[in-house]
Amino acid sequence: xxxxxxxxxxxxxxxxxxxxxxxxxxxxxxxxxxxxxxxxxxxxxxxxxxxxxxxxxxxxxxxxxxxxxxxxxxxxxxxxxxxxxxxxxxxxxxxxxxxxxxxxxxxxxxxxxxxxxxxxxxxxxxxxxxxxxxxxxxxxxxxxxxxxxxxxxxxxxxxxxxxxxxxxxxxxxxxxxxxxxxxxxxxxxxxxxxxxxxxxxxxxxxxxxxxxxxxxxxxxxxxxxxxxxxxxxxxxxxxxxxxxxxxxxxxxxxxxxxxxxxxxxxxxxxxxxxxxxxxxxxxxxxxxxxxxxxxxxxxxxxxxxxxxxxxxxxxxxx
Amino acid sequence: xxxxxxxxxxxxxxxxxxxxxxxxxxxxxxxxxxxxxxxxxxxxxxxxxxxxxxxxxxxxxxxxxxxxxxxxxxxxxxxxxxxxxxxxxxxxxxxxxxxxxxxxxxxxxxxxxxxxxxxxxxxxxxxxxxxxxxxxxxxxxxxxxxxxxxxxxxxxxxxxxxxxxxxxxxxxxxxxxxxxxxxxxxxxxxxxxxxxxxxxxxxxxxxxxxxxxxxxxxxxxxxxxxxxxxxxxxxxxxxxxxxxxxxxxxxxxxxxxxxxxxxxxxxxxxxxxxxxxxxxxxxxxxxxxxxxxxxxxxxxxxxxxxxxxxxx
Numbered sequence: 001x002x003x004x005x006x007x008x009x010x011x012x013x014x015x016x017x018x019x020x021x022x023x024x025x026x027x028x029x030x031x032x033x034x035x036x037x038x039x040x041x042x043x044x045x046x047x048x049x050x051x052x053x054x055x056x057x058x059x060x061x062x063x064x065x066x067x068x069x070x071x072x073x074x075x076x077x078x079x080x081x082x083x084x085x086x087x088x089x090x091x092x093x094x095x096x097x098x099x100x101x102x103x104x105x106x107x108x109x110x111x112x113x114x115x116x117x118x119x120x121x122x123x124x125x126x127x128x129x130x131x132x133x134x135x136x137x138x139x140x141x142x143x144x145x146x147x148x149x150x151x152x153x154x155x156x157x158x159x160x161x162x163x164x165x166x167x168x169x170x171x172x173x174x175x176x177x178x179x180x181x182x183x184x185x186x187x188x189x190x191x192x193x194x195x196x197x198x199x200x201x202x203x204x205x206x207x208x209x210x211x212x213x214x215x216x217x218x219x220x221x222x223x224x225x226x227x228x229x230x231x232x233x234x235x236x237x238x239x240x241x242x243x244x245x246x247x248x249x250x251x252x253x254x255x256x257x258x259x260x261x262x263x264x265x266x267x268x269x270x271x272x273x274x275x276x277x278x279x280x281x282x283x284x285x286x287x288x289x290x291x292x293x294x295x296x297x298x299x300x301x302x303x304x305x306x307x308x309x310x311x312x313x314x315x316x317x318x
Numbered sequence: 319x320x321x322x323x324x325x326x327x328x329x330x331x332x333x334x335x336x337x338x339x340x341x342x343x344x345x346x347x348x349x350x351x352x353x354x355x356x357x358x359x360x361x362x363x364x365x366x367x368x369x370x371x372x373x374x375x376x377x378x379x380x381x382x383x384x385x386x387x388x389x390x391x392x393x394x395x396x397x398x399x400x401x402x403x404x405x406x407x408x409x410x411x412x413x414x415x416x417x418x419x420x421x422x423x424x425x426x427x428x429x430x431x432x433x434x435x436x437x438x439x440x441x442x443x444x445x446x447x448x449x450x451x452x453x454x455x456x457x458x459x460x461x462x463x464x465x466x467x468x469x470x471x472x473x474x475x476x477x478x479x480x481x482x483x484x485x486x487x488x489x490x491x492x493x494x495x496x497x498x499x500x501x502x503x504x505x506x507x508x509x510x511x512x513x514x515x516x517x518x519x520x521x522x523x524x525x526x527x528x529x530x531x532x533x534x535x536x537x538x539x540x541x542x543x544x545x546x547x548x549x550x551x552x553x554x555x556x557x558x559x560x561x562x563x564x565x566x567x568x569x570x571x572x573x574x575x576x577x578x579x580x581x582x583x584x585x586x587x588x589x590x591x592x593x594x595x596x597x598x599x600x601x602x603x604x605x606x607x608x609x610x611x612x613x614x615x616x617x618x619x620x621x622x623x624x625x626x627x628x629x630x
Contacts, residue, residue, distance in 0.1 A: 150565065151602045
């Protein structure tokens with residue numbers, strides 16, 4: 001087991017490096033000249049002072065060849081130095097540290113809320129298979145999953161503005177227990193809820209007619225125990241496997257939701273930094289996003305044999 | 319499994335019969351067919367030109383003259399939705415086609431050759447799938463568009479060829495490229511998995527023992543049996559590609575105005591949501607229904623083509 005964990009973590013590093021390399025290369029060759037951008041924004045007529053521009057470029061180490069710059073970037077990264085933002089001059093880790101808790105809390109709350117809503121709904125739908133309740137739940141899940149977050153968010157917000165007295169507009173961030181968090185949280189939950197409801201329903205239906213469930217019923221266990229104890233365990237396995245996909249939909253959703261609701265999180269930072277061509281920040285955000293998704297895939301891999309011991313044997317084939 | 323050719327025919331007919339029995343899938347299929355017809359026949363059936371402005375009718379609500387109303391510039395919304403369907407379908411079909419082709423080639427190589435190459439290709443899919451797709455596209459678009467634009471401008475100055483003047487297709491190329499980059503890995507994994515699971519089935523071994531050439535084995539036994547899940551994945555993938563395209567146009571990357579795309583119509587409509595709700599509602603509803611239709615059809619195809627996993 002420990003060897004397995006170690007091996008997965010070791011595979012992690014070159015993957016992150018590859019992502020870093022591609023994004024770095026894109027930013028390096030594609031983005032406009034960052035130094036020139038800074039000078040263009042500065043007051044006065046400094047933008048055409050070539051000597052000064054070159055001096056600043058040299059000081060920032062941006063005149064060296066691509067590979068050298070990339071290597072020193074990775075080296076600094078290992079020492080915890082993410083570089084400085086080209087726009088504000090602040091260390092990137094400080095910008096990240098300010099934004100990450102917002103997205104982190106939102107993401108965590110979304111996962112908890114999703115689990116609380118989606119798994120019971122999926123089980124209820126499956127137990128009423130092809131009944132009215134099943135169709136309503138499934139239809140709602142499909143509809144909720146089909147509407148893009150960038151449509152729902154603004155509509156919800158505008159309708160709230162119409163309903164609420166002015167001055168209490170749900171815009172901005174005041175901590176995870178603030179009232180204003182409700183709307184973004186709901187919008188963020190939509191895509192994962194849609195996935196998990198359907199996944200849970202399918203899993204329960206598959207398990208429902210298995211022999212061990214019939215045995216449990218036959219020995220007279222109350223339905224509640226049959227569902228909670230016997231069904232839930234095999235059902236959780238395919239649901240947990242979705243964690244990586246859910247993480248991606250969370251990161252993607254965060255970009256829209258944070259833009260629409262004015263939350264100072266990583267999603268908004270990502271968009272802002274690409275607009276500004278602030279590539280130390282772009283790199284950091286992309287790296288964090290990718291690391292999160294890979295981490296959740298790692299968790300899935302590790303949790304899988306715990307949930308379904310049969311997978312332990314199957315895994316060694318891969 | 320006696321006569322292979324007959325088996326092929328009955329597989330398709332069988333699947334079609336099962337699909338028709340599934341009401342939701344039929345509804346989804348009808349909506350998709352409608353979209354395709356509308357998109358193909360767009361220039362002939364759209365009541366107005368999607369660019370022509372009627373200054374006397376700005377942001378007009380739906381009426382008999384303009385079935386879906388007009389937008390802030392007095393353009394007919396129905397015509398724009400129809401041309402938006404063209405954009406959505408072109409992007410979805412091209413992107414899914416290219417990703418599927420890449421996925422089949424790489425997946426087949428991984429599945430057949432195995433070993434190091436397999437591990438490397440699977441690693442690539444792993445890495446690509448773990449980058450949040452929107453972030454990757456934002457990065458690609460913002461970093462590649464300006465230099466490509468400059469390059470095209472230089473080409474135009476050098477050659478005076480009007481092709482390089484019109485940059486509308488540059489958007490499409492960038493969107494195609496970026497989306498393909500995101501969407502190929504699932505196909506590659508699926509194809510590889512199918513090949514691995516079918517390669518060692520008894521009937522393939524039997525065919526090999528009979529001395530059939532590899533080409534025949536692949537065509538008759540492996541492709542025919544592997545195609546079901548791939549069709550299902552393509553149906554789901556088309557829907558996903560549509561949503562992705564609209565998401566990009568919504569963010570202002572990808573297909574930009576004045577080319578109508580449901581995504582940029584939605585982002586346009588959001589600004590005037592309170593005064594002219596139909597501008598948001600029309601593209602949003604059409605897009606929402608399209609994604610639901612594709613997922614209904616996908617579920618139906620799954621049940622129809624993979625009868626063995628009945629309960630899924």
